[in-house]
Amino acid sequence: MAHYHVLPNEHEENRLFVEYNMTNAQVKEDVAAIKEWMLTCSNLPKFPESKNDEINFWIEGFLRLTKCNIEKSKIAIESHFRMKTIFPQVFDVNDLPSYVESDIFDYLTMVMLPKHTPDGLKVMYCNFNDRNTHLFRPVEIYRRMRLMLDIYQKKGIDFTGIHVVIDTKNITLSHISQFDLFQLKNLIKHAQKAYPLRLKHTHIMFPPSFIDIAKNVLKPFVSKKMFSRLSFHKNLETLWEHIPRDVLPVEYGGYCGNLDMIKEEWKTLILKNSDWFLSNESYKLEDSKQTKKLQKTVPVQETFSFKTLVLD
Structure with a gap:
């Protein structure tokens, strides 16, 4: 039976440092430079001295994600706090113990699989438990992804990129119709900056008959590069x-545990870090004119949705 390695995986961390030509001395110097920059930004939150070590390691996480690029790390840090201000529902961490035991949590399976690929990548997996939509909330996808990535950010980024596997056999047009186009566009825009992951490939498993409709609607919101890294699989062999x-996992002809076990392990990881999530909930970008404008422009409950384009 597979179990999560203690995060981070030391072997994969070392591989990342070698691949990105990073050294501990250089990382320490770059972290100090970014912290100094943060102090000059009046719109960024200020942290107590007791969080010094935590913030240092958190900044290092961005350096790992950006191949030790200081300027890209600065953009990611500012975007992270901007997202917390613009999309508070994605960063809601109230009562995580009840949340992870809820039917809404159980309806969506979203996990990072335990093992790395031979080239140091992780695999993010997503599916819906059934075709019924009464428990589906689009915001849950963003919220769960954020919880996972922030845990890696806290523990230590130990991968150089990700594969995304989305099983669509239970996805219906009713699911698609609930997505808010404006919110989706802006979430993608800000999330790509706040979490600068190297997306190796997105794999759509068992695509439904309406997949071409969904592709045409999504196409304007994702880059050509991301779109070119999209594959559709009608079987496991491909x-x-x-x-x-x-x-x-075994459900996909694999040998690394089963999805129920992996999902339970992620529930445990979320619960173990619930105090940390709560302690950082209030750190957001100070309300600026730009942020307030974005909040007004992209309301959470915007009515212009996929339903308008797909189902009418």
Whole structure:
């Protein structure tokens, strides 16, 4: 039975440092430079001295994500706090113990699989438990993704990129119709900056008959580069050409545990970090004219949705 390695995986951390030509001395110097920059930004939150070590390691996480690029790390840090201000529902961490035991949490399976691929990548997996939409909330996708990535940010980024596997066999047009186009566009825009992940490939498993409709609607909101890294798989064999079976769970012909077990382990990880999430909930970008304008422009409950384009 597979179990999560203690995060981070030391072997994969070392691989990342070698691949990005990073040294501890250089990282320490770059972290200090970014902290100094943060102090000059009046709109960024100020942290107590007791959080010094935590913030240092958190900044290092951005350096790992950006291949030790200071300027990209600065953009990511500012975007992170801007997202917390613009999309508070994505960063809601109230009563996490009840949340992870809720039917809404259980309806969506979203996890990072335990093992790395041979080239140091992680696999993010997502599916819906059934075709019924009464428990589906689009915001849950963003919220769960954020919880996972922030845990990695806290523990230590130990991967150089990700594969995303989305099983669409239970996705219906009713699911698609609930997505808010304006919110989706802006979430993608800000999330790409706040979490600068290297997306190796997105794998759509068992695509539904209406997949072309969804592709045409999504196309304006994602870059050509991201779109070119999209593959559709009608069977498991073609997925195995991209991701080794010893990385995949048994449900996908793999040898690395089962999804129920992996999901339970992620529930445990979220609960173990619930106090940390709460302690950082209030750190956001100070309300600026730009942020207030964005909040007004992109209301959470905007009525212009996929339903207008797809179902009418």
